[in-house]
Amino acid sequence: MAETPLMKQYRQIKSENKDNILFFRLGDFYEMFFEDAVIVSKELGLTLTSRNKEKGIDIPMAGVPFHSAASYISKLVNKGYKVAICEQVENPKQAKGIVKREVVKIITPGTVIDIDFLDEKNNNYLLSLIIKENRAGISYLDITTGEFKTFEIEKTKVLNEVYKISPKEILIEEESYKEIRDEIDKFLEINDINYTIINKLKTSEELIKEYFNIVSLESFGIEDKLLSIDASGIILKYALELHKYNELPITKLSYENRAEYMELNVATQKNLELFSSEKNNIGTLVWVLDECKTAMGSRLLKKFIKNPLTSIEKIKKRQNDVTFFIKDIIKREEIKENLKNIYDIERLIGKIILGTENGRDLIALKKSIKSSIEIAAILNNDKIIKIDIKKLDYLYKLIDTTITEEPPFSIREGGIIKENVNLELDELRKISKNAKDIIIEIEAREREKTGIKTMKIKYNKIFGYFLEVTKSNINLVPDTYIRKQTLTNAERYITEELKEIENKIINAKDKIENLEYELFKEISEKIRKEKNLLQQLANDISYLDVIISLASVAIKNDYIKPELNTEYSIEIKEGRHPIVEKLLIDEDFIANDVYFDREKNLIILTGPNMAGKSTYMKQVALILILAQMGSYVPADYATIGIVDKIFTRIGASDDLVSGQSTFMVEMSEVANIMNNATENSFIILDEVGRGTSTFDGISIATSITEYIHNNVKAKTIFATHYHELTELENRYKTVINYRIEVKEIDDSVIFLRKIVKGGADKSYGIEVARLAGLPNEILENSRKILKNLEEKRALIEKKIKGKQLALFGGVEEEIEDEPERIVEIKEVVPENIIEIIKYIETIDINNITPMQAINYLNEIVLKLKNK
Numbered sequence: 001m002a003e004t005p006l007m008k009q010y011r012q013i014k015s016e017n018k019d020n021i022l023f024f025r026l027g028d029f030y031e032m033f034f035e036d037a038v039i040v041s042k043e044l045g046l047t048l049t050s051r052n053k054e055k056g057i058d059i060p061m062a063g064v065p066f067h068s069a070a071s072y073i074s075k076l077v078n079k080g081y082k083v084a085i086c087e088q089v090e091n092p093k094q095a096k097g098i099v100k101r102e103v104v105k106i107i108t109p110g111t112v113i114d115i116d117f118l119d120e121k122n123n124n125y126l127l128s129l130i131i132k133e134n135r136a137g138i139s140y141l142d143i144t145t146g147e148f149k150t151f152e153i154e155k156t157k158v159l160n161e162v163y164k165i166s167p168k169e170i171l172i173e174e175e176s177y178k179e180i181r182d183e184i185d186k187f188l189e190i191n192d193i194n195y196t197i198i199n200k201l202k203t204s205e206e207l208i209k210e211y212f213n214i215v216s217l218e219s220f221g222i223e224d225k226l227l228s229i230d231a232s233g234i235i236l237k238y239a240l241e242l243h244k245y246n247e248l249p250i251t252k253l254s255y256e257n258r259a260e261y262m263e264l265n266v267a268t269q270k271n272l273e274l275f276s277s278e279k280n281n282i283g284t285l286v287w288v289l290d291e292c293k294t295a296m297g298s299r300l301l302k303k304f305i306k307n308p309l310t311s312i313e314k315i316k317k318r319q320n321d322v323t324f325f326i327k328d329i330i331k332r333e334e335i336k337e338n339l340k341n342i343y344d345i346e347r348l349i350g351k352i353i354l355g356t357e358n359g360r361d362l363i364a365l366k367k368s369i370k371s372s373i374e375i376a377a378i379l380n381n382d383k384i385i386k387i388d389i390k391k392l393d394y395l396y397k398l399i400d401t402t403i404t405e406e407p408p409f410s411i412r413e414g415g416i417i418k419e420n421v422n423l424e425l426d427e428l429r430k431i432s433k434n435a436k437d438i439i440i441e442i443e444a445r446e447r448e449k450t451g452i453k454t455m456k457i458k459y460n461k462i463f464g465y466f467l468e469v470t471k472s473n474i475n476l477v478p479d480t481y482i483r484k485q486t487l488t489n490a491e492r493y494i495t496e497e498l499k500e501i502e503n504k505i506i507n508a509k510d511k512i513e514n515l516e517y518e519l520f521k522e523i524s525e526k527i528r529k530e531k532n533l534l535q536q537l538a539n540d541i542s543y544l545d546v547i548i549s550l551a552s553v554a555i556k557n558d559y560i561k562p563e564l565n566t567e568y569s570i571e572i573k574e575g576r577h578p579i580v581e582k583l584l585i586d587e588d589f590i591a592n593d594v595y596f597d598r599e600k601n602l603i604i605l606t607g608p609n610m611a612g613k614s615t616y617m618k619q620v621a622l623i624l625i626l627a628q629m630g631s632y633v634p635a636d637y638a639t640i641g642i643v644d645k646i647f648t649r650i651g652a653s654d655d656l657v658s659g660q661s662t663f664m665v666e667m668s669e670v671a672n673i674m675n676n677a678t679e680n681s682f683i684i685l686d687e688v689g690r691g692t693s694t695f696d697g698i699s700i701a702t703s704i705t706e707y708i709h710n711n712v713k714a715k716t717i718f719a720t721h722y723h724e725l726t727e728l729e730n731r732y733k734t735v736i737n738y739r740i741e742v743k744e745i746d747d748s749v750i751f752l753r754k755i756v757k758g759g760a761d762k763s764y765g766i767e768v769a770r771l772a773g774l775p776n777e778i779l780e781n782s783r784k785i786l787k788n789l790e791e792k793r794a795l796i797e798k799k800i801k802g803k804q805l806a807l808f809g810g811v812e813e814e815i816e817d818e819p820e821r822i823v824e825i826k827e828v829v830p831e832n833i834i835e836i837i838k839y840i841e842t843i844d845i846n847n848i849t850p851m852q853a854i855n856y857l858n859e860i861v862l863k864l865k866n867k
């Protein structure tokens, strides 16, 4: 069979939407064909059918009903697909030939506007990226709230910033993509972010000016930021095209100076468990801090957490606001009650601008405005937020006097507009309301006239209103009645008068619906005019919500106000880990101090597995983040010199995904830290060097510590199993040893969780194994082996030390010209230690040089490898 006109139309539209799944409107359904049908049937579990054969081949087809399409679309978009919605754009009854169809919008993961399908506590960002030489321009937009920001940074920091923003979709300029393809491909895959490669715009500046109706970019502070201009142009064009140049809720573009925020790289953001990309945030910092009453507040709180400040004035402003609400319990609690009644104003105003609002949205807005006005009254002269009450009051009254309290979901149904708003509407309503009375009147009159006492006026969908007369009375029916239907016991008639009334009722209903729709849109338009005010209100309310949440959390968890300054030193007394302390059920959290100044800035932390080393280090980092975001902190006392960056090297969580060896990942992260940390940074190193053999590990750990001491000078905590590292305290003035105290009773250890001065002398691995439930037999055997090993090791160490043959430091210095030899000593796994010891013991250790010792070790390794 030849191609039908409909399929011809389909093909034409599909050819312009190759990258999108085409939802093709056919009556009450959206149909997908060919490849699209196969994809959606798989992704949405729809039945795959087929349409009349074309050239002898079945056309695969799948469809969803129009009224429930939104949830299907959102599922597809969440899976990363782009969906083009193709509608019938003329009335099928009036169409000559095939109905005209057009794509009216395209929905992509970063441009979803249907907020019912978005997570309310997370922004839905679209981000654009452009790179030139070693600089990058980034813009990001949440189309549901209108937030549109841009900044420029060094190219090396792109991924850190993108991870902070966590966009749903990225637009990457073509040349830029080529440049960073290797890094970004992996990153996008791991973090499940969709991307589109996009051409640079030649007219970014013009587009921005035209969209915002401004003559110069100066008002946005980006007149000389060429990369930002290009990145913003890309986003704006993309969003406008997808929404077919309808008005978007974007009212301004702001330039962000990223240097005002603490730098946190991707690994650090993950390691510190600030937030989770999942909905479930349990065990994260957000989980502890989020007592916000509004979704807007929760979204802003996440931004605070990801972006601790570095400017002391700005931190203090927030801190003072938190303090205000800690002190004024009455205002705090009263405002909280009001916040509970505030809806997502940010997204409501977005809907109004996009034209997707309904009556319920206006009622939600009204209630939110009412509570906001009450909040303003409670705050009175306390200048925490600056709301223009007069204008808000006008908007409140506008909605209150016009929109019914419980409007229907659809704005086409009527029942939205109150009485006394519009004369014509009231008249029409009267007609429709009176219709029933008129019908009753007619019934009475006709009974009287004909003498048929049992005659009734009834209604059904086919005939509308009709008169029903029982068979026994048929002879009394006048000629003017028009017979419509015969039943067993009765006849049904209509009259001219009844038809007339019926038309009036139907007409009135249509007119009411149309008029209500028009009036509704007029009211929306008036609200839309105040979008700047409402966006400002949304900002103020979210800020207030976050500040009050921080105050409530501080009180509930017994936090204190940290002192902040621009000095180098940090002192925290009785600090606690904000998350772990909340997760402990049977145990109390043991608080610990930390102290850094220029004289002592490098802590070597030893202690058994599971004693609490990671907890301690992370708690220091988290307290810094809390302090610099303006929050109170879990401690008894804290004075904090502001830090510019926090770095962490912890664990091996990413290794599985990236495909690199654990050691490689570890070393590249350490390299990144060494290259980027400044003396104002704070560094956590957990077990660095563990990814390779003991000997290499110790050498590398040692030289890292030395490098930090000599060059970086950042405040650092280095947790390690290598007690050998504790010797550095003797060599370097700024190094200080701490350990986590344990108490040994017979064969078991009790973790005291207290940090004390000095290094640990063993690692208690077997004890931890016992706690983990390893069978006794294995434990006993391990203890014997360990004892044996320790004796031999002590013996060898004595011999080696006697000849300045320490396995680090000394050796390193002597073989400096051949550093690669150290690296060769790999893969010496603990099980092989006995063999190594045996081998070493055959050597006359008193008569060899350090170089020879290294050579011997290499030989051993080779032997073991070849075994």
Ligand SMILES: Nc1ncnc2c1ncn2[C@@H]1O[C@H](COP(=O)(O)OP(=O)(O)OP(=O)(O)O)[C@@H](O)[C@H]1O
Residues within 6 Å of the ligand: 580, 584, 587, 588, 589, 590, 591, 607, 608, 609, 610, 611, 612, 613, 614, 615, 616, 753
């Ligand atoms: N200060 C503390 N007070 C109470 N419990 C603590 C404290 N610190 C740690 N813990 C508990 O001990 C557990 C282990 O702590 P952590 O992971 O910090 O140990 P670790 O020394 O880093 O271990 P490993 O070396 O095996 O990584 C925590 O999950 C927590 O339950």
